[in-house]
Amino acid sequence: MDAIRSFFSEYGGLLLEKTWEHLYISFAALLLGVLVAVPLGILLVRIPKVAGFIMSIVSIVQTFPSLAILAFFIPLLGIGKVPAIAALFLYSMLPILRNTYIGVKNVNRNLLEAARGMGMTSFQRTVRVELPLAVPVIMAGIRMSAVYLIGWATLASFIGGGGLGDFIFDGLNLFRTDLVIGGALPVTLLAILLDWVLGRVEYHATPKGIRGQGGAA
Amino acid sequence: MLVFENVSKVYPGGKRAVDHLDLEIGEGEFICFIGPSGCGKTTTMKMINRLVKPTDGKILLNGKNILEQNVVELRRSIGYVIQQIGLFPHMTIRDNIALVPRLKGVPAEERNKRAEELLELVNMPKEFLDRFPHELSGGQQQRIGVLRALASNPPLILMDEPFGALDPITRDSLQAEFKNLQQSLGKTIIFVTHDMDEAIKLADRIVIMRAGQIVQVGSPDEILRNPADDFVRDFIGKDRLAEAQQHFQTVGQIMNPDPVSIGLGATLSEAVRTMRRRRVDSLLVTDDAGILRGKVTIEQIDRNRDLDAAVADLMERDIQTVRADTLLRDATRNILVRGSKYVPVVDARKRLIGIITRTNLVDVLYDSIWGEEDDEEQDAVVNEAAAAPQTGEGS
Structure with a gap:
């Protein structure tokens, strides 16, 4: 008990700061990922010929070791938060892109034809039919991405991006178990918390009529 | 459009x-x-x-x-x-x-x-x-x-x-x-x-x-x-x-082509005799040209005791007829809705050429349910109908 109290009195302020950094990096990457991957996923459904190609490229990127990607961005963007965010953004893309693509693609073709036959424009079909029906699947992708990102963001520490990784790697270098735990535990808690929060977001973002029916109609 | x-x-x-x-x-x-x-x-x-x-x-x-x-x-x-x-x-x-x-x-x-x-x-x-x-x-x-x-x-x-x-x-x-x-x-x-x-x-x-x-x-x-x-x-x-x-069966296809009828000039006693012989309770009245003029029923004759009177004086003139090319389903409606026992069938010149009775309709019904092969069974049903003539001399 004393050990925990002294840990907090010594590192409490720093812990908060690093947690904030950690969240900042993760969310920035996630936001970029959503902004790019969701529209791209919708677009890919429209151009099936290119879709397979793009999806495989993104899948390949996913297999690169995370450290390698981080290192790869150093010559391009230097060190610090920006290259860290850029690298994590690449990672966040795949789950979101894949789920958006699948979610939109699996929207019942009959519904889309009904929409077309009733005189919806292409834009109206996307916004009023495809997206609302694909929300549960897209949100699942975003949730998965977010949880991964919280974990991967620890590595940002390697290229000077900060975050809770600083605690863990300092602890490893200095053989200080308390620092390692002090960094790893918040990362885990953050991941769990974020998953829960996004779960709620997913529930509320899903149109009432299709809640609890196992995804897109 | x-x-x-x-x-x-x-x-x-x-x-x-x-x-x-x-x-x-x-x-x-x-x-x-x-x-x-x-x-x-x-x-x-x-x-x-x-x-x-x-x-x-x-x-x-x-x-x-x-x-x-x-x-x-x-x-x-x-x-x-x-x-x-x-x-x-x-x-x-x-x-x-x-x-x-x-x-x-x-x-x-x-x-x-x-x-x-x-x-x-x-x-x-x-x-x-x-x-x-x-x-x-x-x-x-x-x-x-x-x-x-x-x-x-x-x-x-x-x-x-x-x-x-x-x-x-x-x-x-x-x-x-x-x-x-x-x-x-x-x-x-x-x-x-x-x-x-x-x-x-x-x-x-x-x-x-x-x-x-x-x-x-x-x-x-x-x-x-x-x-x-x-x-x-x-x-x-x-x-x-x-x-x-x-x-789409027409009346002509199922009608009885030999209705029991009697001439305009016949007397009531003749009519009664015809009825008894043919076992019917009403007669269709036709003129010499075979044109349908009316009908007499046993009840009417019964009310009018003067058996020497002519059928023409007593007969009901206003009777409902149907043409041979009418669809059966339309004729059926008339028979069933109006409750008539039969409907005389006439040609374009109003000549009596046949009669549709409830018996005929029952036959059709049986045919559609059990097929058309059993002629004997149908005969059994025929007898109970009112104006169902078998064979005979006609008018």
Whole structure:
């Protein structure tokens, strides 16, 4: 008990700061990922010929070791938060892109034809039919991405991006178990918390009529 | 209102889905397209709202070529009901019904009113407006599907096997309901189906298609009576044809050609004798030319004790007759509704040529139930009927 109290009195302020950094990096990457991957996923459904190609490229990127990607961005963007965010953004893309693509693609073709036959424009079909029906699947992708990102963001520490990784790697270098735990535990808690929060977001973002029916109609 | 002029659709790869099709459809008509799968019926329908683009030919809607109109405007002006219902699961019933008005920019208040109005049309309570499609039964959902097509009051509605996915009982009631609705609203309907019963029940005219071409167009009666060829006959099916044959039986085909009658000049005592000999309780009265003049019944004779009086003085002159080429089903109605025991059959010059009795009708009924082979059994039934003559001298 004393050990925990002294840990907090010594590192409490720093812990908060690093947690904030950690969240900042993760969310920035996630936001970029959503902004790019969701529209791209919708677009890919429209151009099936290119879709397979793009999806495989993104899948390949996913297999690169995370450290390698981080290192790869150093010559391009230097060190610090920006290259860290850029690298994590690449990672966040795949789950979101894949789920958006699948979610939109699996929207019942009959519904889309009904929409077309009733005189919806292409834009109206996307916004009023495809997206609302694909929300549960897209949100699942975003949730998965977010949880991964919280974990991967620890590595940002390697290229000077900060975050809770600083605690863990300092602890490893200095053989200080308390620092390692002090960094790893918040990362885990953050991941769990974020998953829960996004779960709620997913529930509320899903149109009432299709809640609890196992995804897109 | 809708004209197909030499319309063809060739899919990439050379498949001719619709082949030089000509058809004219009038205002307020209920048209069923029917044929085996792949005959081009759905393709033909989808060309009307340009979900499928015609390769060749012209489709004119109210005189205007549909290809020269704005496609979105065109579709919003035509109702569309698809198979498998196609309600949007994420929208309330209200939003589903009012979708096209919303696309057209009708203000929310008006849309609401319209949705309520329409729901009333199919006797569904207002509470349904805020429910979601999955909370409704299949039949209710398809009712909403139909209402959605009616929402912006389009004169023309396209329906692609709309009742195909429903159970038979729900389908039956929905068909009847929809036919009433269509007639009261005066909509023109293009209805695609592969169910001949459905087509016969609903259509004003049936368009039978095969391999992209029209095989026969006609009212259900016409098609049942004169199938154009073996394909149509096969498609209608033996049972239905046999049934239809009965449906189109004429009075002449089943009448008794030898009615018991008596001359105008005969006396009542002669009449009584004839009745007794022929075991009937009424006689048809004809003149020398064989023209039907009236009838006398045993009750009338009984009331008038003067047996030397002429039949002509006593007879009932105002009697109901039927022509030999009348459809049996129409004649049956007269007999059953008016409660007459029989109806005399006359030719164009009012000459008595036969009689239809309840016995004849019973025969027909037996025939349709047990087939026509058992003649002896039929005879047994004949005897109890009132004016059923066997053989005899006639007038």
